[in-house]
Amino acid sequence: MDTNQYLEMFIEESKEHLQACNEHLLELEKNPENIAIVNEVFRSAHTLKGMSATMGYEDIANLTHKMENVLDEIRNSRLHVTAELLDVVFVAVDQLEEMVLDIAAGGKGKLDVTDTVQKLHKIETGEVIPVAATTVEPTIVEDTTPTQENWLTYDDYEMTVIQQSVEQDFFTYEISVKLREDCLLKAARVYMVFELLEKMGDVIKSSPSVEKLEGEDFDEIFYVALVTNEPSDDVQKKLMKVSEVTEVLVNSVTLEQLKKRNSFEVDKVEETSVVEMTDVTEDNKQIVEVKSPEKSPTSKNNQVQSSKTIRVNIERLDILMNLFEELVIDRGRLQSISEDLHNSELDETVERMSRITGDLQNIILNMRMVPVETVFNRFPRMVRQLARDLNKKINLEVIGAETELDRTVIDEIGDPLVHLIRNSLDHGVESPEIRLAKGKPEEGTVVLRAYHSGNHVFIEIEDDGAGINREKVLKKAISKGIVSKESAQAMSDKQVAELILSSGFSTADVISDVSGRGVGLDVVKTTIESLGGSIDISSTEGQGSLFSIQLPLTLSIISVMLVELGEEIYAIPLSSIIETAIIRSTDILNAHNQKVIDFRGKVVPLVFLENVFDVPRESTDDEFHSVVLVRKGDKMAGLVVDSFIGQQEIVLKSLGAYLSSVFAISGATILGNGKVALIVDCNALIS
Amino acid sequence: MTETAVDYENLKVVVFQLADKEYVIPVSQVQGIEKLIYITRVPKTPSFVKGVINLRGVVTPIIDLKNRFGLGESSLNESTRIIIITLDDMDVGVIVDSANDVLDIPVGSIEPQPEVVGGMEQDFIAGVAKIDSRLLILLHLNHVLNPIKSGV
Numbered sequence: 149m150d151t152n153q154y155l156e157m158f159i160e161e162s163k164e165h166l167q168a169c170n171e172h173l174l175e176l177e178k179n180p181e182n183i184a185i186v187n188e189v190f191r192s193a194h195t196l197k198g199m200s201a202t203m204g205y206e207d208i209a210n211l212t213h214k215m216e217n218v219l220d221e222i223r224n225s226r227l228h229v230t231a232e233l234l235d236v237v238f239v240a241v242d243q244l245e246e247m248v249l250d251i252a253a254g255g256k257g258k259l260d261v262t263d264t265v266q267k268l269h270k271i272e273t274g275e276v277i278p279v280a281a282t283t284v285e286p287t288i289v290e291d292t293t294p295t296q297e298n299w300l301t302y303d304d305y306e307m308t309v310i311q312q313s314v315e316q317d318f319f320t321y322e323i324s325v326k327l328r329e330d331c332l333l334k335a336a337r338v339y340m341v342f343e344l345l346e347k348m349g350d351v352i353k354s355s356p357s358v359e360k361l362e363g364e365d366f367d368e369i370f371y372v373a374l375v376t377n378e379p380s381d382d383v384q385k386k387l388m389k390v391s392e393v394t395e396v397l398v399n400s401v402t403l404e405q406l407k408k409r410n411s412f413e414v415d416k417v418e419e420t421s422v423v424e425m426t427d428v429t430e431d432n433k434q435i436v437e438v439k440s441p442e443k444s445p446t447s448k449n450n451q452v453q454s455s456k457t458i459r460v461n462i463e464r465l466d467i468l469m470n471l472f473e474e475l476v477i478d479r480g481r482l483q484s485i486s487e488d489l490h491n492s493e494l495d496e497t498v499e500r501m502s503r504i505t506g507d508l509q510n511i512i513l514n515m516r517m518v519p520v521e522t523v524f525n526r527f528p529r530m531v532r533q534l535a536r537d538l539n540k541k542i543n544l545e546v547i548g549a550e551t552e553l554d555r556t557v558i559d560e561i562g563d564p565l566v567h568l569i570r571n572s573l574d575h576g577v578e579s580p581e582i583r584l585a586k587g588k589p590e591e592g593t594v595v596l597r598a599y600h601s602g603n604h605v606f607i608e609i610e611d612d613g614a615g616i617n618r619e620k621v622l623k624k625a626i627s628k629g630i631v632s633k634e635s636a637q638a639m640s641d642k643q644v645a646e647l648i649l650s651s652g653f654s655t656a657d658v659i660s661d662v663s664g665r666g667v668g669l670d671v672v673k674t675t676i677e678s679l680g681g682s683i684d685i686s687s688t689e690g691q692g693s694l695f696s697i698q699l700p701l702t703l704s705i706i707s708v709m710l711v712e713l714g715e716e717i718y719a720i721p722l723s724s725i726i727e728t729a730i731i732r733s734t735d736i737l738n739a740h741n742q743k744v745i746d747f748r749g750k751v752v753p754l755v756f757l758e759n760v761f762d763v764p765r766e767s768t769d770d771e772f773h774s775v776v777l778v779r780k781g782d783k784m785a786g787l788v789v790d791s792f793i794g795q796q797e798i799v800l801k802s803l804g805a806y807l808s809s810v811f812a813i814s815g816a817t818i819l820g821n822g823k824v825a826l827i828v829d830c831n832a833l834i835s
Numbered sequence: 836m837t838e839t840a841v842d843y844e845n846l847k848v849v850v851f852q853l854a855d856k857e858y859v860i861p862v863s864q865v866q867g868i869e870k871l872i873y874i875t876r877v878p879k880t881p882s883f884v885k886g887v888i889n890l891r892g893v894v895t896p897i898i899d900l901k902n903r904f905g906l907g908e909s910s911l912n913e914s915t916r917i918i919i920i921t922l923d924d925m926d927v928g929v930i931v932d933s934a935n936d937v938l939d940i941p942v943g944s945i946e947p948q949p950e951v952v953g954g955m956e957q958d959f960i961a962g963v964a965k966i967d968s969r970l971l972i973l974l975h976l977n978h979v980l981n982p983i984k985s986g987v
Contacts, residue, residue, distance in 0.1 A: 474892055716876065761878035803877065803887060805925035806896045806982050811879040816887055816894045824875040824887050824894055 155251070158203050160459065162248045165192040167525050169241050173234060174528045180229035183222075187312065190219045194309060196244070198350070202358055205257040208247050213305060214268040215240050220308050221272055236267045238529070302353060302373070302406060309352050311403055313375040318349065319400055321380055325387060326369045326395035334364045340390045342372075348383060349376025368394075373401075462555060465516055469704060472505075472512050473799040476705060479505050480796065480820035509705060509797070517552035520598045520607065523562045524549045527569060527596060534573050541580050541591040542573060551598040553605050557699055560679055561607070564672040568609045568695050569594065571669060576613030576693055586690070588612065600701075604681075604723075607697045616645045616687040628653060645685040645693070649673040677831065680721075680814070682780070704800055708817070708827065709776060710793035713758050714765040717825045719798060719817055720787065724830040726777045728792060733771055745775070745786055752777065754786045755833050760812060780834040787833065800827065846942055850971065851918060851934035854906045858931075858972045859938070859964070866919040866926065868934050871911055885930060888917070895919065897928040903979060904959065920976060927980050938971075940964045945973060 172188045179185065193212045200208035215237060221227040243261055251257040302310065310320045323345075327337055338361045345351050353373040356366045376383065380398040387396040479502060486498040524546050535542040553561070577583075577592030584590055595610040618641060625631045625647045631639070639647075647653060649669045676683050680700045687693035700706070700723065708719035709728070729747070736743050736754065743754040754775070758765070775786040798817040803810060814829035848859035849868070874886040874897055883902035887894050897917060901909045909915065914933040919926060945962040961975040 477892065763878075764876075801894045803894060804896045804927070805923075806898075806927045806980065807877060807880065807884065807887070808982055810877055813877065813879075816875070818889045818892065818894070822889055823873050824889050826875065826877060826887075 159252045165196045168192040186223045211261045217272045321374045322399045324397045328392045331392045484820035516555045521549040545595045548598040564675045572611040576611040610694045612692040615689040645687045711789040712791045714763040719827045724778045756788045778830040785834045845939040850936035851931040866921045869917040871915045900929045
């Protein structure tokens with residue numbers, strides 16, 4: 149069987165499971181006694197092991213197997229969760245992640261894991277407290293596919309899976325499937341059988357091994373062990389529907405039998421009758437009810453969810469988006485044509501089409517929305533590691549991880565956030581001694597928060613650390629020549645705080661490995677601004693700082709106001725426009741060589757776009773001026789244009805790599821008439 | 836580019852005219868030749884950047900090659916063509932007086948440009964080839980199409 153078609157799914161799911169491992173391990177660190185969490189980790193590791201073994205990635209399977217053994221020991225209360233133990237497990241998860249990434253990058257997923265395997269092994273065996281009453285003999289199985297004859301034997305870990313599934317009301321069946329002697333495509337039948345089985349539950353074991361089955365290296369009969377919650381009759385009936393399958397025997401097995409079989413090395417088991425089976429399972433149910441009243445129904449939930457969502461390659465969504473962008477451009481063209489023609493039927497149709505494309509646009513944009521969780525997920529681990537490296541005690545609180553953002557923004561926002569969090573940890577939160585001396589709790593808190601507001605998403609990083617030291621920042625900024633001594637005195641605390649974002653600035657006295665890498669926070673600012681967002685800092689010395697990032701919901705289609713300048717048309721993003729106004733020439737005042745207007749009691753500087761953009765034309769002396777009032781943060785400016793054309797949805801396009809950064813132009817768009825219009829970058833025009 | 840030229844015995848090139856001289860660009864780097872369409876001026880860019888065009892939905896920057904070489908402005912007319920060049924994932928259109936020929940030139944006939952002092956264009960020339968009585972100038976596109984950063 150060619151596994152290539154499953155590769156993508158394997159990678160995606162592996163990532164998810166590893167992420168789940170990470171999350172649960174972190175939780176476990178906080179509640180070392182909570183066995184339920186261990187079970188969660190175990191489940192993820194187990195699935196990962198199964199998948200990787202099927203796909204032929206031995207190193208991953210091997211490592212997960214060892215990891216599971218250790219987890220199992222914890223679960224059976226033979227090992228206690230310690231920071232050292234978790235460190236090793238974290239390393240294992242890291243290596244797994246590395247291998248999965250390698251596979252994703254087209255590699256073979258090979259990595260030298262012997263060291264970690266040994267460490268895990270040591271933990272597993274070295275500290276085993278032999279308890280006479282334990283039910284499962286802890287035998288270390290090096291070979292994950294033990295040789296077997298007819299019926300199945302299970303290694304330690306598979307036993308655990310069975311035990312666990314019994315606890316969760318699942319049945320374990322041993323199924324023998326007989327194919328017709330003249331069956332031509334045995335592998336295909338095997339595949340169909342496995343597909344059916346996997347729909348019903350989890351295949352935990354097969355004999356011969358899956359590889360051999362796929363290679364048609366068996367006679368007519370093969371055996372599988374299935375964990376499912378379906379009755380055995382159903383399983384049998386479903387399997388019999390596969391053509392060329394002549395006989396299906398489904399036997400329920402219980403833990404006791406398996407243990408007996410294992411300990412006496414009996415290969416053949418008396419076939420248990422169906423009647424017996426039902427009795428046994430009922431017994432088990434009772435046990436479950438007594439044993440674990442708080443069992444988690446996760447696996448069942450997963451099955452329900454999977455039928456409601458599908459995985460779509462992001463490339464396909466990108467193609468859909470691109471096609472839709474073309475449609476939006478043509479919609480614009482149609483609109484302008486129908487306006488010229490004044491044909492009521494055409495107008496009606498175009499209007500209807502506009503409405504439908506508008507709905508379509510919402511759906512497509514929604515499809516591209518991804519919860520910021522995908523980015524936030526990696527931070528708990530990072531913070532834990534960093535806090536250990538820095539000898540600080542830090543608690544990371546994540547709020548609003550379900551907030552959704554466009555995929556493109558998500559892809560870009562990771563690095564800036566890493567930078568800011570590192571910054572907060574390194575420079576913000578003080579060491580425990582200093583914190584205690586200052587009367588703060590020993591453990592610092594960093595809050596990572598995301599929320600929607602209007603057409604924007606805000607991501608905030610707040611710490612209760614030292615805050616920004618005004619004097620220190622100013623001293624540094626002056627020494628680096630970023631501000632002059634004179635202007636420094638007049639600066640507000642906020643302005644001072646924003647200095648740390650300017651290029652060539654780094655306040656750490658000692659360049660640390662954590663955040664002082666020579667690239668300052670200015671990189672963060674640049675990235676965020678390139679995404680059409682902005683960053684804002686507020687800080688109280690001694691109390692902590694708050695970095696607030698404002699991001700647009702989406703990048704590709706935005707609403708703009710089209711304006712005319714001479715013969716040229718420019719687009720101003722609606723998101724930065726406050727309002728438009730028409731002012732008289734006589735209302736324009738002069739203040740220090742800067743033309744300003746008094747707008748609703750506020751003095752607003754005017755920017756004459758025709759001068760900024762050197763529009764080629766003879767200057768006109770109009771009595772009235774059209775002004776677009778735009779803002780950046782709490783600053784405002786009035787952009788003077790010739791006339792307003794109107795509001796339109798446009799598709800944002802870049803000017804191409806050749807013109808990578810043009811002053812005050814953030815991109816371009818194609819208008820209804822096929823011409824290109826430039827998009828004004830208001831942020832650059834407000835100083 | 837001469838690097839690509841080494842591998843082949845013959846280099847297929849597009850020939851275009853610019854101020855009575857004939858220049859060539861390897862066909863492998865030419866994406867297409869377009870007639871003149873509406874160019875949107877981009878402010879605050881060097882004078883040889885004419886602006887951007889809508890090339891079938893892709894916003895493509897256009898430069899005036901004559902201006903780039905310091906040979907004055909191109910006068911735009913019926914025969915004016917825009918050659919779309921792809922270079923390192925970057926699409927750029929160049930305005931030329933006319934483009935009307937595709938030639939195979941033997942790699943061996945390409946010589947390094949003669950050492951002549953002066954002229955802004957010498958930095959842009961990768962070599963010259965003499966075919967029959969024609970003198971063809973092979974352009975060094977990496978130098979000609981150096982990305983512009985005017986905003987910083």
